[in-house]
Amino acid sequence: MKRFFVLILLFLLAAILPVSCSANNQSIDREKILSVYNWSTYIAPEILTEFEQKYNAVIKYDTYESSEELYAKVKPGNPGYDVAFPADYMVKIMAEEGLLEPLNKENIPNRKNLNPQFIDPPFDPGNKYSFPYQWGTMGIGYNFQNTGEKINSWSALFLPKYKGKVALLDDMRGSFAIALISLGYDPNTTNPEEIAKARDFLIQNKAA
Incomplete structure (x- = not known):
């Protein structure tokens, strides 16, 4: 190989x-x-x-x-x-x-x-295997004229009033991090139970 x-x-x-x-x-x-x-x-x-x-x-x-x-x-x-x-x-x-x-x-x-x-x-x-090429952060973009309020937490994306109006990046790591933070967990957790809860949370809110 x-x-x-x-x-x-x-x-x-x-x-x-x-x-x-x-x-x-x-x-x-x-x-x-x-x-x-x-x-x-x-x-x-x-x-x-x-x-x-x-x-x-x-x-x-x-x-x-x-x-x-x-x-x-x-x-x-x-x-x-x-x-x-x-x-x-x-x-x-x-x-x-x-x-x-x-x-x-x-x-x-x-x-x-x-x-x-x-x-x-x-x-x-x-x-040993890599050097950094770029770095950055993932944030929330929204139209204040439509929300009428500041969106200052990841969990706000999953409020019922925004259902069907939110799009997440097509990125597994990023999406899991959002779910883990919304549930109060470390986004870098390796706990299988917490990861499973984040998975279920994303499935439950996939139409959010």
Whole structure:
């Protein structure tokens, strides 16, 4: 089974795609191909085109909508991807199942520019398999003219008056976190009973 790297694309493209130049530095002897599997809408097409032109390289670029989709694609055997972008929790799962290749940090000189708070995360001690590419938070978007009130808690999404008017992200981890918080549990719990209650809560409110 071919394993693949979880890297920061902007850190590693130049390192992964070394070029062999002629003596006069006017042409490149051979073409390199980099196969990338990333979230949709994360990298503008023109960025990929600019890189291909600069390094006389070809980027095979596929996208997915969730870490679960990524996992399902590579679990039976990596179809040839060199770089992928799983969410933090998925890094741990994939590493434990032998789906990731340890990083050669000597090829990632820009790692020195990372914010220290993102180094040595609990899901990947020592950044053996991954470096952060992006980070962010999940929030609530709503139209105050329609609600007439501030929505300042996850549990508010499941009030009867909003039934049929709420949409959640198609993201298992995020949806479970919302349910767990709404039930008063830790969103990172590993307690089977709490997770089961969150599952039942989501099923009960799936039309919310």
